[in-house]
Amino acid sequence: MTGQQLQPRRSSWIAFAVATSVAVLTILDVVKVNVVLTPLEETLGATPTQTSLVVAGYVLAFGIALVPSGRLGDQWNRKAMFMIGLVIFTVASLAAALAPTATLLVVARILQGVAAGTLMPQVLGMIQTLFQDEARGKAFGIFGAAIGLGTAFGPTLGGVFIGTFGAELGWRWTFGMNVxxxxxxxxLALWLIPAGQPRQGRADLDLVGVALLAASVLFVMLPFVLTTGSNDQPLRWLFLLVGAITSVAFVRWEFRYRNAGRSPVLDFSLFGFSSYRNGVVITTLFFAAMPAMFLVMTLFNQQGLGHDPVxxxxxxxxxxxxxxIVAGVIGRYTFRYATGLIIWGFIIFIAALIGLVAVSVxxxxxxxxxxxxxxxxxxxxxPGFIMAANQMRTLMDVPVLQGGVAGSFQQVGQRVGNAIGIAVGSAIFYSLVVAVPRDATGMPDPTDPDSVAAYSHAFQMAMAxxxxxCLVALIFAGIDHRARSRQLAEQPLSSTHPRP
Incomplete structure (x- = not known):
């Protein structure tokens, strides 16, 4: 290769590194708060509802902002949207770190979530634009590795800050580290991220579609983020009915908008690709399991068994x-073997979840x-297999011009799954330990065998x-593998790029 050929490739990887580092920050803020909830109650006087909203408000705002931001980035300017989101994320993180009351902390977290939802689709759209074929698979492998690191290291960072600085300074630095x-x-982003991108005709934002989609995501996620497992209002499930109504209205509006020759906020032709359709379902189910697993494991060990946050x-x-490591190595193989890697990833992950249950017993x-x-x-x-391979597989057949909105809707699936998994897992967990005796600080006695047994049972039921x-996700992975096998079998018969 000539020097001129190497330079664009090198600059693409540098821009990718900058963008991915920001994506990791947004994911860290989903999970690193798990170990600071108890310190928040102790030092800020936060109620259980407020501590729940510190987690759920971020996830909810994240999910609502994704698709509109992805659409704006695709049709206007991804770099500009990225910079706007990054500045808001920085300001909101500072506000969270300095929050004098629990209410202001919740507000700051919601603003953080909006910024995160603005940032993530721009990163995915940039990957679609910067890389093709095997190089794109490698990029998504590294991206999956980075997101995996952020998801898993989040609780560690929170625990280290609390162990180093104490309860109050610890939780403040957990948010303030972003600044x-x-x-x-x-x-670096201003300097290194390219401003140019492919475009399709004039920009068309579809404000009605944006509003209907935002309402649909809000009302579908809201009953789950309001589920704490203690004194929950049963009427919250009526939000699902409202969400179903707004979802139907959104779909009808989008088809009408497209038939009028205009560009809808979400082109439903994307779901004509089995790779995209199955990938969104798989990522939703996987993110219903993985973050919730970290949460209930943290609650079991920290509250039930009395282990130190660090x-x-x-x-x-x-x-x-x-x-x-696995995601980074596997990335180069995902373009060819994605569906098989996803299946094996779920088999390994399910075996490990069963192993965690066995440990508790x-x-x-x-x-x-x-x-x-x-x-x-x-x-x-x-997860090393799943996150690298499913990201690649989901966007494999998506046109580059729709990379941002397609990736952002996949991220909506992640956030909805995140909300559902945490709501279900924590509700089961808390409902089974609600009768455990507690001391003046509201904590159970980790030396009491009955208390330990109750927490162990709660952990096991939530993990089940x-x-x-994950088993349902494995079924969809098998369906997608069959679709990919048929696609490859038909490939020699056509001179065009095969479509599912």
């Missing part, structure tokens, strides 16, 4: 390292963190539901 990192990234945070380190409480660390190291192989999510 210096973002201030470092902002000039120790609990360190449990996920081998998982993070293994999943990142067979291993003494004092050795539980070490045993779970070993099981999670094995578990990391599964998460295993079920």
């Amino acid at each position: 210096p990192l973002a201030l470092l990234i902002i000039p 120790i609990v945070g360190l449990i996920t380190v081998p998982y993070a390292v293994v999943s990142a 067979l291993i003494p409480p004092e050795h539980n963190p070490l045993a779970m660390t070993i099981v999670l190291a094995f578990a990391g192989v599964g 539901v998460l295993i079920l999510f």
Whole structure:
């Protein structure tokens, strides 16, 4: 290759590194709050509802902002949207770190979520534009590794900050760490991320479609993010009915809008690709299981068994390292073997989840963190396969011009799955330990055998539901594998690029 050929490729990878580092920050903020919820209650006087909203408000706003932001990035300017989102994320992170009350912390977290939802689709759209074929598979492999690291290291970071700085400064630094990192990234992004991108005709935002989609995501996610497992209002499930109504209205509007010759916010022709259709379902189910697994594992070890937040945070380190290495190595093979890798990834991950349940039954409480660390190291192989391969497989057939909105809708699936999984897992967990006696600080006695038994049972029941999510995802992975096999079998018969 000539020097002129190498330069664009090198610059593409540098831009990719900058963009992916920001995506990791947004994912860290989904999971690193798990270990700071108890300190928030102790130092800020946060109620259980407020601590729930610190987690759920971010996820909810993240999900709502994704598709409109992806659409704006595709049709206007991805770099501009990226910079806007990054600046808002920085300001919101500073506000969260300095929040004097729990209410203001919740507001800051919601603003953070909006910024994260603005950033993520731009990153996915950039990958679609910067890379093709095997290079795109490698990029998505690295992206999957980075996201896996962020997901697994989040609780570790929170635990380290609390262990180092104490309860109050610890949770404040958990949010505040974003500020210096973002201030470092902002000039690099301005300098290194390319401003040019493919375009299709005039920009057409479809404000009615944006509003209907935002309402649909809001009302579908809201009853789940309001589910805490304690004194929940049954009428919250009526939001699902409202969400169904707005979803039907959204679909009808989008078809009408497209038939009028205009560009809808979400082109439903994307779902004509089986790779995209199945990939969105798989990622939704996987993210219903993985973050919720981290949450209930943290609650079990920290509250039920009384282990230090630093120790609990360190449990996920081998998982993070293994999943990142596997995703990075596997990326080059995802263009050809994506569907098979996804199947094996779920088989390994399900086996590991069963292993975590076995640990809670067979291993003494004092050795539980070490045993779970070993099981999670094995578990990391599964997500390493899944995250790299499914990201590639989902967007494999999507036109580059629709990369941002297609990737953002996949991310909507992740956030909806995240909300559902955390709601179901935490509701089951909390409902089964609600009767456990607690001291003046509201914490159970980790030396009481009855308390430990109750927390162990709660962990096992929550994990059983998460295993079920993964089994359903495995079924869809098998369906997608068959579709891909048929596609490859028909490929020699056509001179065009095969479509599912």
